[in-house]
Ligand SMILES: [Zn+2]
């Protein structure tokens with residue numbers, strides 16, 4: 746499978762990146778993990794406006810779902826005719842939240858999306874075996890493990906340190922993990938990881954490669970985050986960029 750980073754800015758758009766959106770494709774099937782603020786732009790730049798076969802929203806913070814509302818226009822009013830409903834996996838509130846953001850709370854979006862409520866467990870999406878579990882964040886949030894042809898990609902979503910994330914990432918070839926906070930400062934509890942904590946989870950899970958994401962450019966320091974992660978994980982580490990591709 747192949748991972749394409751579309752947006753990777755943490756919490757709000759950065760000067761050079763939209764918010765979280767990651768396209769994973771295998772066997773010609775394209776699954777979009779999160780659809781955060783502004784990510785329709787890199788979707789068009791690095792993939793294509795209609796290059797999505799399913800969407801999985803890890804949680805309903807705007808930086809992970811807002812463009813799923815914007816995207817309604819692109820599918821419903823396409824000049825060549827409306828596109829068929831697109832499968833969207835997410836928290837149970839996803840239909841109401843996406844419709845409310847679109848100002849169509851009473852009309853619904855069933856003509857644009859087919860919604861499936863996530864629960865912890867394993868299920869197929871296209872060619873992928875998908876496992877999701879609740880991670881530690883102030884709203885209902887799912888970490889994601891994707892398996893295809895014996896290869897594994899785990900995506901942390903947004904989370905504070907938790908055992909569920911270590912289980913999801915166990916033996917993963919690539920671990921795409923948030924590192925929102927700086928180490929050595931007084932961070933609010935139970936929301937996000939630091940670089941050191943991302944590295945610790947990678948080590949405990951025995952992953953092959955650690956990709957750091959969801960850094961908050963305005964408040965953070967890439968150099969400090971990378972240094973902290975390197976101190977707690979001995980394997981290869983990268984901070985992801987929009988447009989970066991990884992064969993897994
Ligand atoms: Zn976030």
Ligand SMILES: [Zn+2]
Pocket residue numbers: 804806882903
């Ligand atoms: Zn969040």
